[in-house]
Amino acid sequence: MSDLQGRTVVVTGASSGIGAAAVARFAELGARVVVVGRSPEKTRAVADSIKAEYHTADFSRLDDVRALAEKLRDRRIDVLANNAGGVFSGRRLTPDGHEMTFQVNYLAPFLLTNLLLPSLSEAQVINTGSIAYRFATLDLNNLDGLGGQRAYGAAKLAVLLFTRELARREEKLTATAFHPGGTATEVMREDSLLGPLMRVGRYFLPSAEKGAAPLIELATVADPESINGAYFNKHRRQEPTHKQVTDPAVGEQLWDISARLTGLHAS
Template identity: 50%
Template structure:
């Protein structure tokens, strides 16, 4: 990486979804560059192990429960007087529709609403830090998505695992762009590549285990490679080069889906997200 990406001394970085995969690798690499890292995960043992290995603090939160996200925000604000980077990396994919305890469709809540809520609750602390930014893990699957705001959070109806996941990855890009417009905070979204991680665990027939096996290596990259753009976006000093943009790994990509760049749609998604999470972003 370039010299401008290396010095993270004195900077605090929160990484969600950091108990495994690209989040764990990214947290370790950011800590190795001198950052104070908050490791956030859902699994107690794995999250604690990752944090212990890199000498970081760890925090537990299940993004399927918005009260967990609110508690997490309180803990982070109480622990860190400065927060420079928030990496919204928590996410998942499930074969069946399920409704969370908050009444939201699970994929939509975990992959979009949880990060939207956490960002809003940490917004003032982020605004106080120089070169602060929010990095959102998206996916190239957004290219196939159509995000219907009337059905994306419905408790019943037809359901497609890939369709639901792609819709939330499109929401990540829309959120990134609208966050910049509404708050002035630097933000970027990225596709890490086809990475063999636990995100595939819920695919039926043991496909997740196959994807992480040596047999799948010609088709999937390892988490060490997938974490590279996450680390770069969190560490770069050239914030103007990333602000409001979506990257296919390191290459900037103009979103190919109309909804991703539609300001009216962005405002509608934002309003729905505020209603469902109860957080209000102050301009």
């Protein structure tokens, strides 16, 4: 494990669940933690508990993502943990005109990471993925066409493709994705069907601290280059076999489409 003393770690989706558990552990390891969450009250409470800086941002609004990047861009970031996410019932559109679940889980972290690239030299970008990617398919001609659980799977597939493409494009940073496993969190809270089930199931599921453990492990690995572009199922490295993940052309196309959808210049 590498030493986090004095290193700056930014964690999104940190007002509860895996993110809140992660920032607490990062603070114990000596990191300068930046807590990012949607709820002002919850985010402030988490930050106050570890005496950390905090910012609020609603990832269903890309202008919030741009404002967050503006606040963070003038510093060196050693670890960016793109952990924010959620599942929303049906097919809802954000104020930006994108499907809600897809934007919150993929387009927003894609935009944030790209806007922060000047601050991410020699940094680790760690993306929270999901095993749900295995059962999804991306329609590159209509990324916003799904909703609910299907959109969540597509978003997590996009996260994995983004991770691999980021690792390929950016030589001055490393990128890794991981599946935390079934965990007692609020990620399904907005889903009308699974939300109530998760509220019951959380009494039987592994704790948020266990879900955060792979993130802590990846952020403290001695040689980040050794896991660049990799995907982990909890603590175990896995090579994805999904046909879209293993096709480099899909990652390139997705990047350019995502850059257009988020207002970045495709390259």
